[in-house]
Amino acid sequence: MKQKIILFSSALLLGVAGTGLAQANPAQSNLAQSSDPFIREVPAQAAPVLRGTPVAAPAPINLTGVQDAAFGSPRSSQNGSITRVVFDLPTGVSYTLTPTFTGLRLDIQGARVIPTVSGKLGDSVNEYRAGGGQATLITPYPLSLTGGWQATETTIGTGGRVLILDFAASLTGGASAELGKQVRTVAQGSAPSAAIPAAPPLAPVATSPKLTPPVALSVPRAVPAQVIPTQANPVQATPPGDDVTPAPGGPLPPAPALPGANPETPSALSGQVPGTARGAMLSPPRIGKNPGQTRVVLDLPPGTTYRIVPGGIGLRVELSGVSVVPQVAQNISPELRSWRAESTLSGAVFTLLTAAPTTARSGWRAQLLPPASGDLSRLAIDLSPALADLTPLLPEQKLLAAVPAIPAARGMAILALSASYTRPRVVIDPGHGGRDPGAVGAVIEKEVVLDVALRVAALLRAAGVDVVLTRDRDGALNPDKNTDLTMRAKLGTPGTQLFVSIHVNAMDARSALRGYGVETWWNPNHPLSSSLAALLQTNVVSETGAFSQGLKNSQSLAVLRNSRIPAALIEIGYTSHPVDGLNLQDTNYRDRVALGIAQGIREALVSGIVDGGAVGGAGK
Template sequence: MLCGVAGSWAEAQTDPFQRTAPAQVAPNLRNTSPGASYPAATAKAPVASSPASTAGAIFGNPRTSSDGSQTRVVFDLAPGVNYTLAPTFGGLRLDVQGARVLPAVSAPLGASVSEYRAGGGQVTLVTPFPLSLTDGWRASEATVASGARVLILEFGPTLSGGASPALRAVVHTSVPASTPAVTLALTAPVNSTLADQLPPGDAVPPPPRGSLPPPAPALPDHDTEKPSALAGQAQGAAQAGALLGAPRVGKNPGLTRVVLDLPPGAAYRLVPTGVALRVEVTGVSAAALAGQNISPEVRAWRYEPTAGGVNVTLLTGTPLTGRSGWRAQLVPPLEGSDRSRLAIDFSPALADLTPLKPGERVVAAVPPLQTMRGTALLASFATMVQPRVVIDPGHGGRDPGAVGSITEKQVTLDVALRVRDLLRAAGVDAVLTRDSDRELHPDKTTDLSMRAAMGTPGTQLFLSIHVNSMPPQNALRGYGVETWWNPNHPLSSNFAALIEKNVVSVTGAFPQGLKSGRSLAVLRNSRIPAALVEIGYTSHPVDGLNLKDNNYLDRVALGIAQGIREALMTGTTASGAVLGAAK
């Protein structure tokens, strides 16, 4: 039964304290017997409303009936009320003008309408199956015996027809009539108009085979699941007066390797210092040496003799932390040599690939959200519901997204499923725009609109997950995490900042920061706080390896889930409700 209660019927009750709505039955239409099909609408498509005709008009509190798997929903239409119909992957959305939409959230209205959400000029009828322009629903208008107009919506998994001929003008698909449909295949280009509505990486065509830089080389016998040891000692007995020679440097696309040949018994300690790594070596002697303009990853190196050895400073120019931006491995001597090799790799794209501990694979519980259901003063009551968020794995089906070390559509779905599981375990109603390898619609513009439309009234947050890319000639310039927002909602920038902060904190990935320079279709069409996070670059020789690493994807998912939780707890949401202190 619908929980939103209209004052029009509440005021007519004999007992003003009656809490239940009248029985919901199909309207008695002219020339129509109960249970018969409704006639085609005779009214024209809604016309512009006038102030006189819509003063005090309301929209909502529909009547419903069911027949097996089919559900019928009927709305009364006040004179001059405008509306549009938008079939989406998750149901039918009505955008209403000329009347106040009664806020309401309901339990199922029938077998084919699993939820009713209304408010803010919008009504969404959630269906357990996707709708297309013609399948899964029918819509028509009719005139009842009193002369009033009604909108009749029917839903069912086997229904077809869509809007009646009289209503086709009000069906909204977000596809401009002058724009041809764009079906993305593996090698299909994106037209320039659509490219301006996508993140920059989405407009990069799949690179020719072999055109991207090769993956960065691994350190010998290095276990990426273990953090680099911050201290160690070369094997063998110490030798008095042993000299440390100048470092050897190996240059690879996107990564530079520096090797220090340590005499037997020499000890070392690694100290990240912002934009440099200091290697404190004891048990050796060295001259005051220096080198400049080594590579894009290592700007310079310098030897500073100390009383017990030498400090080697390796200047990177990009941030280093204790677990990102570099990695190190002490390698045994080659045959015929007594010198152990301290190999240190530098790349701003090197992230934390160590596995999460069991206690870290959880997100703290999120308390339920209190909502008010009903509209009449005496019929309103509070109820507790799980906060609802929508997670959008970018691309899918015939649209692969970015192609390089990985295929974007596969990684975004993988991460989204991990995020969903973390949030559901924490008490969040996490909904995916897709849970398998498919697109929502063969037309890209419609697909994006359908994703954004899932941010229905009552949903708190919308997050789209993507993978970035650069063309081969610029592949080394793109790495790290960046988060996009559009001014579709006052809190979208705050939400994006929380996602960026948490993902970078958990992964150690290079922070590219917040972006808002493009009007992204999947964000600007959302009515709730929305953001889009790019979790790495498939075109980069180091970042691409991150995206293939299960531990990195675990960390990305945890960072996203923690960012969403922090937004929910601090009121950075559609409702603005503060659920508690973020932990």
């Protein structure tokens, strides 16, 4: 019934509407009754016009020009140790180049920077990041204004301009003369890594805040930040130590060791001060500066718990059971860019931003030392890019997995009953010897490399490898230097799989602080030498935590040039550096270097990076 009522009502309404239309226009009454009563068209509307102002058509929106210009998508290539990165330069784009301790930053204007995060572009560029008007090329070594990179602009065949950036640890020159004005002389630094988040800026105050008695640790105190003035480092864009002037003509003094340190645990990640926490106020850290090393000392009251969290660009020291006045200090030393103290719900956090990368095992060392006087223990943190892992190896760690024997007759089937097997053979060359001491500094090169070579030989022989030493005592194969080097290389006779030479590096006194870490050299005269060098470098850096200077190739090193089998020369540290020299003096470091070299040789033997193929077809 309801449905019929609705239909009737609708018909009634339509009838009324039709009657109205018929009365208004009798000639169209019949048409109106059968047509749609609703107006389907949009009523015409006149555009509003200001009196006296002619109406002009709106100008089209221009989306060309700078809004279309994009910067990014670099092309890269590798030539020996040099990594080349090429950027296309859109019309109207401008840029500045900023060398930093972690790479090269480009600030772009006049073009949109394509957001990108990509991995390794080559041996000398570990990562590429771009976005927000900046592009950063991250290098495995610090850059100076003229060291580690080169930049030029040129016009290519299509008429476009390109920016060419070359990177290698041995490169010098920086920006070309025409680009000199586009290089910032003071590095701004790269963005902090996620491991050590940047704290919000702290507002400076004219006077130091008055210290108040400690309050409950669960409630952070709103204390204005105290900015401690320090002398600005005049050369922030140079590698660590460049602004330290050594004694003219003399060696640098060694960096002091930690007094009372425990050599069994040289890097304490966490601990607690004996006693009961009383919520005491911490004083600012004490700073000690030495050539190549900076020491930060925190005086901790009884009961304080600490935890050190290493990150890519520094350390975060988390403390509980104490309170602190928020403070910040900058430009502390070549090794320490800044430190920052902040309150937390449970205590305090000190953030140390370093000039070189830090890992869980390298770039720093910490010890909790007993009080010198009173009841304040001392958390001493040493910072240096040359600090390595000096923890002793356990007896079971000083072992190398067995290396399979190789068929004595390569032409015979391995499964033949008459096939005989022999131990793989490698040549280990401790550099220098006799009247040639090699580099002299914190250590004498010929003595250290012989000691390491003997350790390597013992590890390999225990694993089933026949080792030929070019010398096993302080001597030379021939009094003539060139003849001696040729004779060493020729010990790699047919049937020998690998040749590895061990050396210690050095720089002159005025450049001593710039040289530290491990690097490995190879010669392109054998196609497998670079692979051998890479295995040695990777394993030694992994075992020691030493700073990696990367791979380098050279045709001038005689023992590599004259070798006819896969060969590499590894520099295990710098005797001229005050901290790296202490590494070379340490027997634990030598143990780790020897184990890394032996592991690299074993991996080469079992993976086919040898003269004649993999030994026994075995895997790792």
